[in-house]
Amino acid sequence: xxxxxxxxxxxxxxxxxxxxxxVNLADFLRHTLGLTGTHVGCEHGVxxxxxxxxDGRSVRACLMFAxxxxxxxxxxxxxxxxxxxxxxxxxxxxREHHGLQCGFCxxxxxxxxxxxxxxxxxPSAAQVREAIGGxxxxxxxxxxxxxxxxxxxxxxxxxxx
Amino acid sequence: xxxxxxxYHAPRGLNEAIALLARLDxxxxxxxxxxxxxxxxxRVVAPDAIVDLNGVAGLDGIAVGGERLRxxxxxxxxxxxxxxxxxxxxxxxxxxxxxxxxRQTRNRGTIGGSLAHADPAxxxxxxxxxxxxxxxxxxxxxxxxxxxxxxxxxxxxxxAAPEEIVTAIEMALPPRGHGFGFAEFxxxxxxxxxxxxxxxxxxxxxxxxxxxxxxxxxxxxxPLRLAQAEEALRGRALTxxxxxAAAAAARAITPIGDMHASADFRRHLVxxxxxxxxxxxxxxxxxxxxxxx
Numbered sequence: 001x002x003x004x005x006x007x008x009x010x011x012x013x014x015x016x017x018x019x020x021x022x023v024n025l026a027d028f029l030r031h032t033l034g035l036t037g038t039h040v041g042c043e044h045g046v047x048x049x050x051x052x053x054x055d056g057r058s059v060r061a062c063l064m065f066a067x068x069x070x071x072x073x074x075x076x077x078x079x080x081x082x083x084x085x086x087x088x089x090x091x092x093x094x095r096e097h098h099g100l101q102c103g104f105c106x107x108x109x110x111x112x113x114x115x116x117x118x119x120x121x122x123p124s125a126a127q128v129r130e131a132i133g134g135x136x137x138x139x140x141x142x143x144x145x146x147x148x149x150x151x152x153x154x155x156x157x158x159x160x161x
Numbered sequence: 162x163x164x165x166x167x168x169y170h171a172p173r174g175l176n177e178a179i180a181l182l183a184r185l186d187x188x189x190x191x192x193x194x195x196x197x198x199x200x201x202x203x204r205v206v207a208p209d210a211i212v213d214l215n216g217v218a219g220l221d222g223i224a225v226g227g228e229r230l231r232x233x234x235x236x237x238x239x240x241x242x243x244x245x246x247x248x249x250x251x252x253x254x255x256x257x258x259x260x261x262x263x264r265q266t267r268n269r270g271t272i273g274g275s276l277a278h279a280d281p282a283x284x285x286x287x288x289x290x291x292x293x294x295x296x297x298x299x300x301x302x303x304x305x306x307x308x309x310x311x312x313x314x315x316x317x318x319x320x321a322a323p324e325e326i327v328t329a330i331e332m333a334l335p336p337r338g339h340g341f342g343f344a345e346f347x348x349x350x351x352x353x354x355x356x357x358x359x360x361x362x363x364x365x366x367x368x369x370x371x372x373x374x375x376x377x378x379x380x381x382x383x384p385l386r387l388a389q390a391e392e393a394l395r396g397r398a399l400t401x402x403x404x405x406a407a408a409a410a411a412r413a414i415t416p417i418g419d420m421h422a423s424a425d426f427r428r429h430l431v432x433x434x435x436x437x438x439x440x441x442x443x444x445x446x447x448x449x450x451x452x453x454x
Contacts, residue, residue, distance in 0.1 A: 022169075
C-alpha cells in the first residue's frame, strides 16, 4: 500500500490530505471530502454520473486516481450554485425544463454541459446530443435535458450581452 | 469495484520512468487511464505498481516541421481532435476521434495510450497505420522506431518490449488536398466499434488515383491494411464501380467472430463501411460518385 500527500483545490477551496494511491477521484470527493454531489454509477467510465471538471475540462472521476489531481483545480456540482444558494443558469434551466427526474445523472450532466456551453455559445440541439453522448439518463428520455441546455445557452448569451 | 492496492510512482522525466519500469515487478504505465483504470476497477488487471506518465515532461504536443507531423504520446485525444494543425494536415485523425469514446474520456485519453493498449476495435492504431506513421519507443537501450502498421502484433499486444515506453508517433504529411474517409459501426455512438474502415486517397495527373491507403479495424486482432483494395484503386479514376470493386476486396478477409458480431456480419460490415469511407474520400476531393455505396 502506498500513501501519498495530495494538495488540490475543490470549488476554490484548498484541501491537503494523505491518501492511498488506488483511491479514485470520485471516492476521494465523496468519502474523504464529504462532497457527495458527485455520483458514482458504473465505475468503468460508461455512465458519466461521476463527471467533474479538472482544470476546467470534463473528466470521469472514476477513471482518475485522486493522487493524479495533486496540484489541480477540481470543480464539482457543489461549485456551480452561487454562495447564497442561487442556481446558476444551467441548473435553473434544468429545473425549468424538466431536465431531471430522479437526479442521479444530473451532476454529471451539469458538469459536462458546463464545459460544453463554455466552448459553444450558440449550440444546436444536435451538438448538445453529441456533448451528452457519454452521460446516461434513465428517466427523462433526454428531451428535457436538451431543452434545458439550449435554454441555458440563450440565457447565458442574453446575460452576457 | 475498487482496484487492488498498488504502489504509485509519478516520475518527472522519461529516463526516470524507464528506470522505474525496468526495476519494478508487475508494473503498468498509466497514460490517460481511460481503459486501464476501468480494467483495474474490474480487477481484470491488477498491477503491483503504477508508473504514471502524466507528470513526465516533454511527452505531449503536436508539431509540424520538415514535411513531417509529430504527435507526442501523451497528447490528449481531445487536443488532437480540435487541433488546427491536425485539421490542416491530417484531418482523418479528427474525423476518427469523433468516434473515440466520449468528450470526457477524450479529455484524458492519449494517443500513446491508445496505441499501447492496442484494442482491436480502437480507431487510433488504425489511423496511424493508414498514414504510414512510425511509433517511437524509448527504453533502457535507447530509442527505436516501429512502423505503425506492424506495431499492434496481436490481441492487445504490441511490438513494444515490457520496459519500453511509447513516446510519439511521427509521419510524413499527407499531400495537401488529399481525400479521406472514415466509417465505423457501433451499437451506440462512442461504444467499441464492431468494425470500421478508413481511407486516404491522393489524386495524380488526369484525375487518376496516385496513392490509396485503406485500413480495416475491429475485424482482426490488429488493424489490417488491405493491399488488394489499394491496388484496385491505384492508377484508375475514382468511380462508383471502382470503389465498390475495391471494397469487395474485404470479402477475402477472415474476421474475428464473437458474442457481439459473427465473422460473416463483420465481413459484410467492413465491405459496406469501406465503400462509404472511399465515397467520402472521393467527395472530399471533389469527385461525387453518387450515393448508395
